[in-house]
Amino acid sequence: MTAAATGQPAFDGSRIDGAWFTAFTDFARDTKWLNTPMEVWTNLGLGVFAILMIVGWWTARRRGTQAMALALAAPIAVVTAFAAAEVVKKIVTEVRPCRSMPHAYLVDSCPAPSDYAFPSGHSTVAAATVAALLLLDRRLSAIAAVFAVVEGFSRVYVGAHYPHDVLGSAVLAFPIAILVSLALRRSATPLIGSLSHGALRPLLTAEPAIATRPAPQAASTGDPR
Helix, strand or coil: CCCHHHCCCCECCHHHHHHHHHHHHHHHHHCHHHHHHHHHHHHHCHHHHHHHHHHHHHHHCCCCHHHHHHHHHHHHHHHHHHHHHHHHHHHHCECCHHHHCCCCCCCCCCCCCCCCCCCCHHHHHHHHHHHHHHHHCHHHHHHHHHHHHHHHHHHHHCCCCCHHHHHHHHHHHHHHHHHHHHHHHHHHHHHHHHHCCCCCHHHHCCCCCCCCCCCCCCCCCCCCC
């Protein structure tokens, strides 16, 4: 059942950059040796972004409560951006390229008609991770950006999305992830500061606890005998 069958006007994204999409899929046809690696990466590669956020949390343990607040906000920012992308998908109802351009060479299988194309959920996760890590650790953000480009390329290469689906994901995800991270840094920093002195201390800080030194004993002036 298509969007049109349910009363929703289906949007044909091929009118925007169908020629570019065909260029990608023709390249995929000419590099069949790369088809399987790209098909595996396009889904499992999302784990890289989770690992980078974990690394960000681990290093934030030595950088204070604000850094830890940003580290803990990162996955929340990514989930928020992804949820927003899913809402946009239902509003735009852009049909997948496999339905608008069925004669193109496709590596990925065609999803259900209700699984719309714009924006790309995978690319949203990637772009949101880049944005969230940008506030925490620019080196990790740069690494995430490289993988995000590969992720976006793979989504078009396998025929799952048009190029504008990927670019639109970045435009949507970046500001959402930044705003959510900044808001949570401001609101969560005092709470993290308090929790850092309790049972959660090992998860929130790598600084050693300050031991209370016993008071020095007064020197005895009496005869020890």
